[in-house]
Amino acid sequence: MTGTVNNIPTAPHIRREVQRRRTFAIISHPDAGKTTLTEKLLLFGGAINLAGAVKAKKTTKHTTSDWMEIERQRGISVTSSVMNFEFNGFSMNLLDTPGHHDFSEDTYRVLTAVDSALMVIDSAKGVETQTKKLMDVCRMRNTPIITFINKLDREGRAPLELIDEIEQHLGIECSPLSWPIGMGKSFQGVYDIQEGLIRFFRSDGNKNVRPQDTVTVFGLDDPALDKHLGEAAADLRNEIELLDGAGFPFDHKRYLAGQQTPVFFGSAINNFGVRELLEGFTSLAPAPKARAATTREVSPLEENFSGIVFKVQANMDPAHRDRIAFVRICSGQFNRGMKLQNQRLGKHFKAANAIFFMAKNRSGVEEAWPGDIIGLPNHGSIRVGDTLYSDEPLVFPGIPHFAPEFFRRIILRDPFKAKQLEKGLTQLTEEGAIQYFRPVTGRDYILGAIGVLQFEIIAARLADEYNVHVTYGQLPYQRVRWLTGDIKALKRIAEQNQQAIVKDADDCMAMLFNSDWQLTKTTEDWSDIKFIDTRECVLS
Template sequence: MENAALAAQFPIEQEVKRRRTFAIISHPDAGKTTLTEKLLMYGGAIRTAGTVKAKKSQQFATSDWMEVEKQRGISVASSVMQFEHEGCVINLLDTPGHKDFSEDTYRVLTAVDAALMVIDAAKGVEAQTIKLLEVCRQRKTPIITFINKMDREVREPLDVIDEIEQILGITCAPITWPVGMGKEFAGVFDLRRHHMLKFTPGDNTAHQAVEVLESVDDPYLTKNFPIAHATFKEELEIVQEAADPFNQEAFLAGDLSPVFFGSAINNFGVRDILEALTQWAPSPRPREAKETTVYPDGKQFSGIVFKIQANMNPQHRDRIAFLRICSGVYRQGLKVNHARSAKPIRLDHAITFMAQERAHLTTAYAGDIIGIPNHGKLRIGDVLSEGELLAMAGIPHFSPEIFKTARLNDPLRSKQLNKALKELGEEGTIQVFEPLEKTGMIMGAVGQLQFETVAHRLLTEYNIDATFESVPVHKALWVSSEDIHQLKRFTQTSSVRLAYDAAGALAFMPPTRAALDITIERWPELTFHTTREINAF
């Protein structure tokens, strides 16, 4: 690969500094996947971008590779894309925006160093955005904000900024400010360079020239957009006096977000975001592990699996483990230790991604996301490392809210169904529980759309036709105890309500809240967890 050849020219410290690994987060329909394509286009990864929902022309988002995504026009799986821009190697992770797939997004956010938050200028802060930002704030992830769709009739920009600060609890530092909206959208004023960038709609290539107006009172504005221009002058005075200036330290600490306005579908504002990512976003940072700190420019390789994806290529029935490199260098044939099993693994055929397109690589560095062909040995949360076994911070599973079981239209395919559900459970598409009483697999999900995705994938990827029926389960809570004898006794007496998840962890599945409360009262020696941290040990 060309990237690998270039990488070999630089020492590890320099390669790590070149990396920018970030996720794009938003509420559904804010324009996240469209923006992803435009970033790829400006980064030279693709030549032109097609509208996400242009179904008639069969143009789908580069990052939406699943058939179900193409049909619905939404992202339901996280995609990884790597490209170079302005001397930086950018690893871009496009995440599901729909709330039903929030768990996948949470896991992705453990693998990135920054986030790009997309806000619909007409709708402002929405529910899913709040949840995702909470995860970012907990991890002190730096956030760049893009307020999208200014070419439409939207809310007043001051109101949107105020809402972001009030609801999300993060200080906003406007970098650009819009002149008008909808048909009166004339462009944005760059507060750093003190000039106007004129809006021109419709160009769908990376070579679109942006006309610069040196004066905020340029005749083009006063003549063609008199009302929008007058409003802008009033807002600009307020912004310049009251808004917080951009501060790099506050940004890196996750306390301040630079804000850009634009229109992703018209390629307007995308260059500014790429510039911010390359100049301001952090390179890979140290990661805490049990009893040690893992430094990205360390000599020994380490990485953590944050996602498993089966059947990215249905013709080959493959299973790929997505691994974030935390330190050192990957080279083909690298021998590492698998912390959970304490066994050695040889990494021979790692791949890099451009959504569904992939290429074998020979070299990768801390910050990169690589794919490891996997036949069931690797799970989410597994740590691979040279030298000592490492246990890094866990990747959480959350207690599901809806529970169902699958009923086959062809009973002879029960073995194939169990295998398929286990694979989907291991990759995180849905949570799968196997009851101790062997009464049939139970699926747990955050939302209904997850079941629709599973049904579609069972049919198209495994040729399994099944219907789903609700199961009387109130909640799934993982059980632990320091008293091994009490845990064993609980397992024996309550086996009818116990199950193992895809990773073999014991979960209690009561039918009602009352049953849960009684059990907790009767078994004080046990701890019932609403989340399960996926750790190496």
């Protein structure tokens, strides 16, 4: 029986599919164990048969989510990956994000496409710089967060200290749902607070004899606790008592509002605590939520299809030099071959070759539902921030570009490859992680990025994917701002500052500054002009 949401038609089969979907990102500071945890989630979800090996892909030796050559060389994630797997009847859409600050813009865009996040904390290092920045991004959208404190098999900081640090530095309540028993060499396992279970830890080569993997205890006063834990039982009782007195009881509404984070403890590399984390995640994390368009709120239960492009990736298959638009489905059912309209272009196209992802590996899509991430191969017609729809015209607010903070001049080693350079830069900058500018008075390319590591990534990808070799020249610029406002004023500022005026890849006018003082002074002198530090794909 068809129903309605805000007088918009809905269908029961869409509701069923929406309720079993969980679309989430994994975030952390580098080296907290995020990529390892991603592998183990895929392992428990049956998507891979050995950590790092895609199921039925015996030649895949590298980490599943790190599919670029440079990722394998450096051992870090430099782009977000999408992975889909099933677990206990739930369809999981997992987006693995780069942890490094230099890739924060890519991470920001991914976080606009998910309904919740899984935050990984290193038990020895606690809250780190990038963790704070990622938390700030999550807070902008009130994203619900579940926390996994990792590496309990190593010596780390006291659990109560870690909980206090998360609350103080990240500004969110912590509600532990499990609690560690010991740490490092004395790590015995965790106490499942909700289930009243002791889950024993067994690492590879651990010869300690345990009666069974889990033991049920009836409260902390149960003598079985002393029998199985020995002296560690007293420490567990004291810590839980302190937690009960000063902690926060779990409140699902506060979690969904982004005000409280359930906390799990474990060791991803040893598969310990991962299944319990997944089970807790599927029961607690939200299904796909409504999304605000410029005219109204769009429910995922609506029959008409809508989606937003949050990422574009070039050359996922170097043999085909393709570009894949990553689309978060916001409402309705997607079917292979259906006709969609790109709101920005005002043109229809047939989505005949949509794909699902397992990092670099793909499979064809016959149907997909709200919360799913699908890829649409294209030749540059679909851009980051585009709204796609089947019937009712909709516009989802665009995904912004942030003003770069570092700048380099590109030096092309082989002048005869200028066209290949332009093609490579055009395609790579469409991904949004880096931006290029052309001075109005010269022929140079100026690259701008949030972090300096991006320049190394672009040079490596130009060489590997386009056979174009470049080096960089230093530039004195520290800031760039896009310009909009009175047409006559824009013309005058361009005439008076020719060396600093540039156009970006979308032909939008911008201005480079050597210092914050120069930016402030120029802003004061030109009151008829707006100096913008973020923009959507095309300024009107």
